[in-house]
Amino acid sequence: MDAFVTHTGTAVPLRRSNVDTDQIIPAVWLKQVSRTGFEKGLFAAWREDPSFVLNDPAYSGASILVSGPDFGTGSSREHAVWALQQYGFRAVIAARFGDIFRNNSTKMGLLPVILSPEAVETLQKAIEADPATEITVDLSERQVRAVGEAWSFEIDDYTRWRLLEGLDDIGLTLRHADAITAYESERQPWLPKTA
Amino acid sequence: MGRTLAEKVWEQHVVRRAEGEPDLLFIDLHLIHEVTSPQAFDGLRMAGRPVRRPDLTIATEDHNVPTIRGPISDPVSRAQVETLRKNTAEFGIRLHPMGDAGQGVVHIIGPQFGLTQPGMTIVCGDSHTSTHGAFGGIAFGIGTSEVEHVLATQTLPAYRPKTMAIEVKGALPYGVTAKDLILAIIAQIGTGGGQGYIVEYRGEAIRALSMEGRMTVCNMSIEAGARAGLIAPDETTFNYLKGRPHAPEDAAWDQAVEYWKTLRTDDDAVFDKVVEIDAATLSPFVTWGTNPGQGAPLSSVVPAPEQFGDPIERSSAERALEYMGLTAGTRLTDVEVDTVFVGSCTNGRLEDLRAAAEILQGRQVRTRTLIVPGSMMVKLQAEAEGLHEVFRAAGAEWREAGCSMCLGMNPDILAPGERSASTSNRNFEGRQGKGGRTHLVSPQVAAATAVTGKLTAPADLV
Numbered sequence: 286m287d288a289f290v291t292h293t294g295t296a297v298p299l300r301r302s303n304v305d306t307d308q309i310i311p312a313v314w315l316k317q318v319s320r321t322g323f324e325k326g327l328f329a330a331w332r333e334d335p336s337f338v339l340n341d342p343a344y345s346g347a348s349i350l351v352s353g354p355d356f357g358t359g360s361s362r363e364h365a366v367w368a369l370q371q372y373g374f375r376a377v378i379a380a381r382f383g384d385i386f387r388n389n390s391t392k393m394g395l396l397p398v399i400l401s402p403e404a405v406e407t408l409q410k411a412i413e414a415d416p417a418t419e420i421t422v423d424l425s426e427r428q429v430r431a432v433g434e435a436w437s438f439e440i441d442d443y444t445r446w447r448l449l450e451g452l453d454d455i456g457l458t459l460r461h462a463d464a465i466t467a468y469e470s471e472r473q474p475w476l477p478k479t480a
Numbered sequence: 481m482g483r484t485l486a487e488k489v490w491e492q493h494v495v496r497r498a499e500g501e502p503d504l505l506f507i508d509l510h511l512i513h514e515v516t517s518p519q520a521f522d523g524l525r526m527a528g529r530p531v532r533r534p535d536l537t538i539a540t541e542d543h544n545v546p547t548i549r550g551p552i553s554d555p556v557s558r559a560q561v562e563t564l565r566k567n568t569a570e571f572g573i574r575l576h577p578m579g580d581a582g583q584g585v586v587h588i589i590g591p592q593f594g595l596t597q598p599g600m601t602i603v604c605g606d607s608h609t610s611t612h613g614a615f616g617g618i619a620f621g622i623g624t625s626e627v628e629h630v631l632a633t634q635t636l637p638a639y640r641p642k643t644m645a646i647e648v649k650g651a652l653p654y655g656v657t658a659k660d661l662i663l664a665i666i667a668q669i670g671t672g673g674g675q676g677y678i679v680e681y682r683g684e685a686i687r688a689l690s691m692e693g694r695m696t697v698c699n700m701s702i703e704a705g706a707r708a709g710l711i712a713p714d715e716t717t718f719n720y721l722k723g724r725p726h727a728p729e730d731a732a733w734d735q736a737v738e739y740w741k742t743l744r745t746d747d748d749a750v751f752d753k754v755v756e757i758d759a760a761t762l763s764p765f766v767t768w769g770t771n772p773g774q775g776a777p778l779s780s781v782v783p784a785p786e787q788f789g790d791p792i793e794r795s796s797a798e799r800a801l802e803y804m805g806l807t808a809g810t811r812l813t814d815v816e817v818d819t820v821f822v823g824s825c826t827n828g829r830l831e832d833l834r835a836a837a838e839i840l841q842g843r844q845v846r847t848r849t850l851i852v853p854g855s856m857m858v859k860l861q862a863e864a865e866g867l868h869e870v871f872r873a874a875g876a877e878w879r880e881a882g883c884s885m886c887l888g889m890n891p892d893i894l895a896p897g898e899r900s901a902s903t904s905n906r907n908f909e910g911r912q913g914k915g916g917r918t919h920l921v922s923p924q925v926a927a928a929t930a931v932t933g934k935l936t937a938p939a940d941l942v
């Protein structure tokens with residue numbers, strides 16, 4: 286996974302709520318068996334509309350997405366995270382996220398940042414007024430800074446540490462293989478087996 | 481202080497707990513399908529890791545499969561299914577491929593085999609894994625990184641969500657189904673209302689539901705933002721399980737039932753949040769918008785965006801009406817549909833097909849109508865009862881098992897602008913095909929709608 290410490294970049298305002306993962310990456314894109322090439326499918330249906338914000342050249346090169354609430358609801362497809370990352374996004378800022386999407390993001394090093402609706406509004410206004418506005422997302426300080434203001438955000442210590450270090454979850458868990466084996470030896474005997 | 485059902489099941493599965501870290505949770509059953517697993521198997525191969533417990537893992541082909549008999553014509557879909565076959569063979573995982581009697585939508589086959597049992601932890605790379613909570617376990621959807629994690633370790637690091645009780649008091653009126661109930665719940669608490677919670681559905685109306693109905697309710701927990709939903713096991717649960725291929729037998733059965741009976745929320749347990757619903761006030765429900773929370777009683781009208789005080793909800797309603805091609809104030813029963821879909825992990829079980837058949841018996845459909853059993857076993861049972869003949873006689877199409885028109889990954893899709901009444905779980909923009917417009921309904925409303933060509937409650941059929 287990519288480590289995330291601090292990132293400064295320009296941002297895209299996405300003034301929509303309930304941006305479900307079917308919008309982020311439509312189902313036809315999920316047929317791929319590789320992990321790459323998903324940037325082309327990002328918001329595929331919406332991008333057909335020339336007035337969609339991602340088609341505005343003023344926002345090309347942006348690396349932070351500032352969205353309305355409930356971003357990433359719906360399907361568990363991690364492809365949504367891959368599509369955002371491969372398109373060039375490093376962080377998504379919203380007032381609320383779908384749980385599975387948020388979880389998937391932190392496994393991949395895409396930082397989901399929860400700010401208050403007011404803070405999101407301030408950021409959206411600022412980047413709408415001037416698309417060159419830079420936003421800093423600072424995970425080590427748990428802070429978002431832009432237009433002379435700073436907002437703190439919450440993230441649990443463990444997830445933050447994993448992101449800062451870019452650590453692979455599986456490797457961490459396998460350090461506790463003994464505990465897993467011990468647990469397995471005590472499971473109820475009637476529990477089903479597939480094989 | 482007492483504990484809630486969710487807390488009991490969670491505690492039972494903690495492999496390791498350390499200050500400042502998520503719990504490491506043991507996973508009793510891992511379900512796999514072709515869409516969210518290929519990159520996970522690649523990850524294992526790259527790291528040289530085996531699958532820790534192939535004996536707790538089962539795979540099926542569902543999302544991409546065509547529901548008309550024959551091979552997969554789309555080469556990309558076919559490659560994905562072939563990748564699953566290759567991966568399951570290489571890692572020694574049981575697979576139910578297309579054409580196999582055990583094949584079906586991943587959330588239909590687990591319960592059908594008796595693999596889904598009370599008190600278990602169940603995961604799958606699919607958000608509707610919450611379905612399995614109907615048996616009184618913790619079941620939730622995960623992403624591909626976590627699929628890889630479970631394959632490698634049979635565990636997941638996770639923080640225990642908060643607990644919410646949804647108390648459904650009283651009895652559902654005649655003709656009101658589990659689907660109507662869950663759609664009404666989501667409309668009430670919103671698509672973010674369950675976020676951060678495991679929801680326990682409780683109360684008289686829930687107890688009265690069949691296992692199929694309970695699965696319909698738990699299935700859509702995710703549409704209210706909750707990772708998982710569950711219902712305490714009882715006689716209905718035990719009766720459903722008894723005699724299924726993977727259910728315990730003889731002495732083990734008695735031992736299991738004794739344990740399962742302890743799986744209930746203690747009387748003095750406290751939920752972090754409680755929501756109450758009066759079942760008697762409910763009626764057939766339908767969505768008008770583009771998220772499952774945008775729903776209303778079928779007897780009402782398309783709402784006006786100005787009705788919503790919250791500016792974000794208002795603009796979301798405006799967008800939704802535009803996408804759906806609906807005008808505020810239109811009676812929902814005047815909305816004409818082109819296609820009716822009965823199927824999916826929400827309503828693709830035998831009971832759902834029986835309900836649709838009862839309405840279609842002796843009638844003719846006016847719309848394209850797809851009836852898609854959730855699994856091969858459901859299909860065979862339905863055919864044994866002659867339901868397929870009822871459907872065919874009514875002019876509906878009787879298909880092979882799969883996800884079908886629940887999502888646009890297989891040949892069953894809506895054309896742009898086409899409108900469906902669908903028993904599936906998501907009315908998102910383009911979910912059933914680019915530009916398609918979806919109204920979520922119960923199997924009963926779907927069947928009645930097929931007969932009239934407009935959104936219709938069964939009670940209104942002449």
Ligand code: SF4
Nearest residue numbers: 608824825883886887
């Ligand atoms: S039926 Fe629909 S919701 Fe269920 S697993 Fe298939 S695609 Fe997902």
